[in-house]
Amino acid sequence: MSSGRPPRPLPAVLLFSLVPIAAWFVVRPFIEPIPPLPALYTSFGFSIFALLATLYIIPAVGPAFIKANLKGIDLLKNDKTPIPESQGLVCASIYILLLILFIPFAFSDSISNFANAKKTREGISVTEFPHYQLSVYLSSLLSLLIATMLGFLDDVFDIRWRHKIPIPIIASIPLLMVYYAERGNTHVVVPIPLRFIFGTLLDLGPLYYIYMSLLSTFATNSFNILAGINGAEVSQALIIALSVILNDLLYLPWPLDFRIPLHLLGNRAEVEVGGVWSAGMAYGSQELVERHLFSLYFMLPMVAVCVGFMYHNWYPARAFPGDTLCYVTGMAFAVVGIQAHFSKTLLLFFIPQIFNFLLSCPQLFGLVPCPRHRVPRFDPDTNLLYPSKTLFLKPPSKLTSFVLRTFSALGLTDLTVHPGTGSIFEANNLTILNFFLLRLGPMPEKRLVQTLMCSQRINNIWLLEVAGSVLAFTVRYGLAGLVYDGNRR
Amino acid sequence: MSSGRPPRPLPAVLLFSLVPIAAWFVVRPFIEPIPPLPALYTSFGFSIFALLATLYIIPAVGPAFIKANLKGIDLLKNDKTPIPESQGLVCASIYILLLILFIPFAFSDSISNFANAKKTREGISVTEFPHYQLSVYLSSLLSLLIATMLGFLDDVFDIRWRHKIPIPIIASIPLLMVYYAERGNTHVVVPIPLRFIFGTLLDLGPLYYIYMSLLSTFATNSFNILAGINGAEVSQALIIALSVILNDLLYLPWPLDFRIPLHLLGNRAEVEVGGVWSAGMAYGSQELVERHLFSLYFMLPMVAVCVGFMYHNWYPARAFPGDTLCYVTGMAFAVVGIQAHFSKTLLLFFIPQIFNFLLSCPQLFGLVPCPRHRVPRFDPDTNLLYPSKTLFLKPPSKLTSFVLRTFSALGLTDLTVHPGTGSIFEANNLTILNFFLLRLGPMPEKRLVQTLMCSQRINNIWLLEVAGSVLAFTVRYGLAGLVYDGNRR
Numbered sequence: 001m002s003s004g005r006p007p008r009p010l011p012a013v014l015l016f017s018l019v020p021i022a023a024w025f026v027v028r029p030f031i032e033p034i035p036p037l038p039a040l041y042t043s044f045g046f047s048i049f050a051l052l053a054t055l056y057i058i059p060a061v062g063p064a065f066i067k068a069n070l071k072g073i074d075l076l077k078n079d080k081t082p083i084p085e086s087q088g089l090v091c092a093s094i095y096i097l098l099l100i101l102f103i104p105f106a107f108s109d110s111i112s113n114f115a116n117a118k119k120t121r122e123g124i125s126v127t128e129f130p131h132y133q134l135s136v137y138l139s140s141l142l143s144l145l146i147a148t149m150l151g152f153l154d155d156v157f158d159i160r161w162r163h164k165i166p167i168p169i170i171a172s173i174p175l176l177m178v179y180y181a182e183r184g185n186t187h188v189v190v191p192i193p194l195r196f197i198f199g200t201l202l203d204l205g206p207l208y209y210i211y212m213s214l215l216s217t218f219a220t221n222s223f224n225i226l227a228g229i230n231g232a233e234v235s236q237a238l239i240i241a242l243s244v245i246l247n248d249l250l251y252l253p254w255p256l257d258f259r260i261p262l263h264l265l266g267n268r269a270e271v272e273v274g275g276v277w278s279a280g281m282a283y284g285s286q287e288l289v290e291r292h293l294f295s296l297y298f299m300l301p302m303v304a305v306c307v308g309f310m311y312h313n314w315y316p317a318r319a320f321p322g323d324t325l326c327y328v329t330g331m332a333f334a335v336v337g338i339q340a341h342f343s344k345t346l347l348l349f350f351i352p353q354i355f356n357f358l359l360s361c362p363q364l365f366g367l368v369p370c371p372r373h374r375v376p377r378f379d380p381d382t383n384l385l386y387p388s389k390t391l392f393l394k395p396p397s398k399l400t401s402f403v404l405r406t407f408s409a410l411g412l413t414d415l416t417v418h419p420g421t422g423s424i425f426e427a428n429n430l431t432i433l434n435f436f437l438l439r440l441g442p443m444p445e446k447r448l449v450q451t452l453m454c455s456q457r458i459n460n461i462w463l464l465e466v467a468g469s470v471l472a473f474t475v476r477y478g479l480a481g482l483v484y485d486g487n488r489r
Numbered sequence: 490m491s492s493g494r495p496p497r498p499l500p501a502v503l504l505f506s507l508v509p510i511a512a513w514f515v516v517r518p519f520i521e522p523i524p525p526l527p528a529l530y531t532s533f534g535f536s537i538f539a540l541l542a543t544l545y546i547i548p549a550v551g552p553a554f555i556k557a558n559l560k561g562i563d564l565l566k567n568d569k570t571p572i573p574e575s576q577g578l579v580c581a582s583i584y585i586l587l588l589i590l591f592i593p594f595a596f597s598d599s600i601s602n603f604a605n606a607k608k609t610r611e612g613i614s615v616t617e618f619p620h621y622q623l624s625v626y627l628s629s630l631l632s633l634l635i636a637t638m639l640g641f642l643d644d645v646f647d648i649r650w651r652h653k654i655p656i657p658i659i660a661s662i663p664l665l666m667v668y669y670a671e672r673g674n675t676h677v678v679v680p681i682p683l684r685f686i687f688g689t690l691l692d693l694g695p696l697y698y699i700y701m702s703l704l705s706t707f708a709t710n711s712f713n714i715l716a717g718i719n720g721a722e723v724s725q726a727l728i729i730a731l732s733v734i735l736n737d738l739l740y741l742p743w744p745l746d747f748r749i750p751l752h753l754l755g756n757r758a759e760v761e762v763g764g765v766w767s768a769g770m771a772y773g774s775q776e777l778v779e780r781h782l783f784s785l786y787f788m789l790p791m792v793a794v795c796v797g798f799m800y801h802n803w804y805p806a807r808a809f810p811g812d813t814l815c816y817v818t819g820m821a822f823a824v825v826g827i828q829a830h831f832s833k834t835l836l837l838f839f840i841p842q843i844f845n846f847l848l849s850c851p852q853l854f855g856l857v858p859c860p861r862h863r864v865p866r867f868d869p870d871t872n873l874l875y876p877s878k879t880l881f882l883k884p885p886s887k888l889t890s891f892v893l894r895t896f897s898a899l900g901l902t903d904l905t906v907h908p909g910t911g912s913i914f915e916a917n918n919l920t921i922l923n924f925f926l927l928r929l930g931p932m933p934e935k936r937l938v939q940t941l942m943c944s945q946r947i948n949n950i951w952l953l954e955v956a957g958s959v960l961a962f963t964v965r966y967g968l969a970g971l972v973y974d975g976n977r978r
Contacts, residue, residue, distance in 0.1 A: 067646075068646050097662070103666035103669075108670045138624055138627035142627060145635065149641075156645065173590065177590065178623070180597060
C-alpha cells in the first residue's frame with residue numbers, strides 16, 4: 001500500500017487509441033450501409049468517451065474535492081490519508097451530460113429521416129425512435145439529475161441514514177408526473193391462476209404509482225446499505241448493468257438465429273431467439289425492441305462510467321463514491337425497469353441486495369442496535385477483515401432474541417450469550433459482508449469485494465448468462481408460459 | 490443591527506390564512522364554471538405555496554448550511570457573525586419541485602378533457618396545452634436543474650469567476666438538444682430596411698444555437714457580476730420576473746377591452762388590447778397565448794420564491810443567495826425568453842445589467858486590475874458605503890488610460906492621478922453600484938439596494954408599466970410596425 005495514495009497511472013497510448021474507435025461509432029449512423037439500429041452505435045461510441053472521461057477526470061478533480069472538505073478516511077486501512085469522497089458526482093455528471101448530448105441521435109427527425117431514406121433492409125429496423133418517447137426520456141433524465149443532486153446534498157449535509165431512506169421518492173416524482181400526463185398504463189397482467197378473481201388485466205391505479213416510487217427507493221437504498229468496502233457500491237452497479245444489457249440484447253433483431261432447447265427440460269415449446277424478422281425475444285414486436293433499446297441507451301454509458309470509476313475505487317481506493325453514486329445508479333435501474341417495463345426481471349438481478357436488505361431489517365427497524373458504521377472490523381496486524389459486532393447495552397426484548405436466534409440457527413449471524421443470564425449481549429452486524437466473513441472466514445478486503453462481486457455474478461449468471469440462460473428463461477418465460485398467456489405488458 | 494442575527498419573525502397567523510386561498514386556486518380548474526385558462530389558477534396557487542415554503546424553510550435549514558461550512562461573512566457590516574450562504578439552493582429546489590408537480594395540471598389529458606367537456610365559452614380558451622410542448626417544458630426543467638447544480642458546485646468548490654463565465658452554456662445544452670430534435674425554427678424575421686440583402690426570413694442555422702446559449706450565459710452572469718450587497722441578486726430577479734409577467738398578461742384573453750391611443754403619438758394605427766376574441770396583444774393567435782402561458786408558468790413561482798427569499802435576504806441579511814440563485818434565476822429568464830420567443834423584449838428588461846456589464850468590461854477583460862471583490866467600501870464609523878477603488882501597481886497602458894479617461898469624462902468612474910507623472914494610479918471599480926455611489930454620494934447599504942431596485946424598476950416602468958406602456962409599445966410595436974410587418978416570430 002502506497003502512503004499518500006497517488007492516483008493510479010493511466011496507460012495514455014492505449015486509451016487514446018480508443019478515441020478514433022469511439023468517434024467511428026458515433027458517426028456510424030451516417031455511413032453507408034446504414035445499420036438497422038443506428039443510434040445504438042452512437043450510444044456505444046458515447047460510452048467509450050464516457051469511460052475515457054471518467055478515467056481522466058476522477059483523479060484530476062480529486063484535490064479540488066479534498067479542498068472543498070469532501071474527503072473521507074478509509075476505515076479499513078492502516079494508512080489514514082484523506083481520500084476524495086463523493087466522486088460519484090463526477091460519474092453522474094459525465095453520465096447525464098452524455099445522455100443529454102445523445103438526444104439528437106435518438107430523437108431527431110433529420111437524423112432518422114436520413115436513415116429512413118435508404119431503407120432497403122428486411123425485418124424490424126428501428127431507425128426512427130417514436131417521438132412521444134422524448135418526454136419519457138427527458139423525465140428519466142430529470143429523475144437521474146434529481147437523484148444526483150440529492151445524493152450530493154446528502155454527502156454535503158451528511159443526512160442521518162434513517163432520514164434519507166424516503167429521499168429517492170422525490171427523485172421519482174418526474175417519472176410519475178410524466179407517466180400520469182402521458183396517461184401511462186396502470187394495468188398489470190394477472191397470472192392465470194388468479195384471473196377468476198381479478199380478470200385478465202388488473203388496474204392498479206394509484207397503487208401503480210406507489211409501486212414505481214417504491215422501486216426507486218428500493219434500488220437506491222439497497223446499494224446504500226451494501227457499502228463500506230472499496231469497490232462495493234460500484235461493482236454492484238456494474239454487474240447489474242451488464243446483466244440488464246445482456247437481457248436487452250436478447251430482444252434486438254440479430255441476424256443470427258438460434259433455439260434454446262427447452263424440450264430438454266420437458267417444456268413443450270422451444271424458445272427461438274434471433275433472426276431479423278423475429279427480432280430476438282421480442283418476437284417481432286417493435287414496441288419491445290424500442291423498450292429494450294431505451295434501456296440500452298441508459299445502460300451502456302452506465303457500464304462505462306462504472307468501469308472508469310472502479311479503476312480508481314478498486315482496493316486500495318484512490319476515490320470514494322459517496323452516496324451520489326448509489327443514488328444515481330439506483331435511480332438509473334429504477335428508470336429502465338419502469339420505462340422499459342421489465343421491473344420484475346430487474347428485481348431478479350437484485351437478489352443479493354434483497355437478501356442484504358432482509359438480513360438488515362432487524363437493525364434498520366430498530367429491533368437490534370444499529371451502530372453508525374456496520375462495515376467489517378479491520379485487524380491491522382493480520383490485514384484481514386473480521387465480522388463486526390453490535391453490542392446490547394440492555395438485554396434484548398423477546399422478539400429480538402427470537403429473531404436473532406432464528407438468524408443464528410440459519411447461520412446468518414453469530415451471537416455471544418452472557419454465560420450467567422443466557423441473554424444475548426453481542427451479535428454480528430446483519431449485513432451480507434459480515435455474513436460472507438462469518439461463513440467463509442476472515443479475509444482481506446480485496447477478497448471480500450471479489451466475493452461480493454462473485455455472488456452478484458453467480459446470481460445473474462444463474463439468471464442470465466450462457467450457462468444459466470436456459471434456467472433463467474424457464475423461470476421468466478417457460479414458467480411464465482404456464483401462468484401468463486402471450487399478453488405481456 | 491442585532492448581534493448574531495436571529496431569523497426574522499414570521500407572522501404565522503397571517504401566513505397560514507394563505508393556505509386555504511392557495512388550495513382554492515390549485516383546485517379551481519375542477520370547480521364549475523371552469524375558467525378559460527384553468528392551469529393558470531393552479532400555477533398561481535402553487536406559487537403561494539412556494540412563497541410559504543421559502544419563507545419557512547430558509548431559516549429552518551440555516552444552521553445545517555452553517556454546519557456544512559456553507560457560510561459567509563457580511564463584508565459590509567461591523568457584525569461578523571457567519572451567515573448561511575448558498576441558500577438560493579432552497580429557492581431553486583422549491584421552485585423546480587413545484588414546476589414538476591405542476592406537470593399533470595398543464596399537460597394531463599384527463600384534466601384538460603375534464604375542462605374541454607364543459608366548453609361553452611366564446612373566444613380563445615387554452616384549456617388543452619399542446620402535448621408536444623411537454624418535452625419543451627421538460628427540457629426547460631432539465632436546464633434549470635443543471636443550472637442549480639452548477640451554481641451549487643460553484644459555491645462548494647469556489648470556482649474562480651473568470652473560469653465560471655462559460656459554465657451556463659452547459660446548462661443550456663438540454664434546451665439546444667431538444668430544440669434540435671424537435672426541429673425548432675432557426676429563422677428570424679429580418680427588419681424591412683435590410684430585406685433587400687437577406688430576404689424576409691433569415692435562417693441563422695447553427696448561429697441560432699450559439700445565440701441561445703449566449704443568452705443563457707449573459708442572463709446568468711449579468712446577475713453574478715451585479716452582486717455583493719444585501720438583496721442585490723434577488724431584487725433584480727424579482728423585478729425582471731414581475732416585468733415579464735406584466736408583458737405576458739397583455740397577451741392573455743382578458744374579458745375587458747381597451748385601446749392605447751397611439752394616434753396621440755402620431756401613429757396611424759391604434760393598438761387594441763384585450764377582449765375575449767382578440768386575446769390581448771396576441772390578436773387571436775392561440776400560439777402566442779400558449780407561449781405567454783408557458784412563460785407565466787415559470788415566472789409566477791419565480792416571483793414567489795424571490796419574495797420569500799428577499800424577506801430573509803433584506804438588509805441586514807439573515808441568508809445569502811450564493812451563486813446558486815444567480816444561476817437558476819438567470820437560466821429561468823433565458824428559458825422563457827427562448828421557449829416563449831420574446832428574447833429581444835427580454836433584453837430590454839436587462840438594460841441595467843447590460844449597462845453594468847459594459848461598465849465592467851475593462852475589468853473583466855483585464856485592461857484594469859480586478860480585485861477579488863468589487864463591492865463598495867464600508868465605513869464602520871459613518872455606516873455608509875463609498876465607491877471602492879482598484880489600485881494600479883504599475884502605470885496603465887495607453888489603451889487603459891484612454892478607456893478610463895473616457896469613462897471618467899462620462900462621469901462613470903473617478904480617477905486619482907499621480908501629481909508628478911500624470912499617470913493614473915487609482916480608479917473606482919467599474920460597477921453600477923460604485924457608479925450610483927459616485928453620482929449620488931455615499932449612502933447606507935439599504936439605500937443603495939433600493940436605488941438599484943429603482944433603476945431596474947424605472948427601466949421597466951419606462952418599458953412596460955402603465956405610465957410608460959405607450960412609450961414601450963411604441964418602441965416594441967409602434968416602431969416595430971415601421972421596421973417589421975405583421976409577421977412576428
